[in-house]
Amino acid sequence: MSLETISTSVEMTERLGEAIGKVVCAGDLITLDGDLGAGKTAFTRGLARGMGLSCRVTSPTFTIVNEYNDQQGVPRLFHFDTYRLSNSDDFYDAGLDEYFGRDGVCVIEWSTVIEDALAKERIRLLISGNGETRTIRILYSEKYASAMQTVRAEMEKEGMHFADISM
Numbered sequence: 001m002s003l004e005t006i007s008t009s010v011e012m013t014e015r016l017g018e019a020i021g022k023v024v025c026a027g028d029l030i031t032l033d034g035d036l037g038a039g040k041t042a043f044t045r046g047l048a049r050g051m052g053l054s055c056r057v058t059s060p061t062f063t064i065v066n067e068y069n070d071q072q073g074v075p076r077l078f079h080f081d082t083y084r085l086s087n088s089d090d091f092y093d094a095g096l097d098e099y100f101g102r103d104g105v106c107v108i109e110w111s112t113v114i115e116d117a118l119a120k121e122r123i124r125l126l127i128s129g130n131g132e133t134r135t136i137r138i139l140y141s142e143k144y145a146s147a148m149q150t151v152r153a154e155m156e157k158e159g160m161h162f163a164d165i166s167m
């Protein structure tokens with residue numbers, strides 16, 4: 001299943017992240033792909049907010065993964081940036097796949113580098129564009145159909161338009 005929408009500001013991309021953050025649960029996987037500056041980290045900032053986390057989200061480019069949680073509790077967010085990895089062997093060698101079994105939501109920037117290590121059951125965002133305009137394609141498996149309906153309805157109230165697309 002896939003949807004396409006347009007974001008015309010960084011705030012709108014964050015709001016989309018926030019709406020998705022409200023419907024995800026521990027064990028869920030979200031991947032974010034798009035050029036440098038596409039808005040992957042901006043989206044993740046919103047995602048954290050939607051999950052109820054007040055942490056300041058920064059890019060994990062050098063650390064590969066940042067872990068966010070409020071005190072000891074859940075929800076936890078594991079924020080990956082796999083830009084610096086060559087392939088999924090690097091990912092496995094560093095033991096990073098262990099995060100998939102942990103009690104939290106995983107979000108991965110530059111996920112195509114490790115595509116073969118990723119579950120098909122996930123929400124994929126493909127972001128493209130320039131200036132302030134971003135075309136955001138959201139591909140998701142059946143499991144997320146009703147959650148994405150909720151996200152769509154919430155964002156449409158804010159004036160964001162969605163189209164069903166086939167990819």
Ligand SMILES: Nc1ncnc2c1ncn2[C@@H]1O[C@H](COP(=O)(O)OP(=O)(O)OP(=O)(O)O)[C@@H](O)[C@H]1O
Binds near residue numbers: 013036
């Ligand atoms: N519609 C938009 N959505 C998201 N970001 C936007 C938008 N319009 C402009 N921007 C700007 O684009 C930049 C997005 O930066 P961000 O760090 O989120 O990108 P990124 O995809 O994580 O990049 P990187 O690949 O380097 O990690 C910010 O400077 C933001 O202000």
Ligand SMILES: [Mg+2]
Binds near residue numbers: 040081
């Ligand atoms: Mg980033």
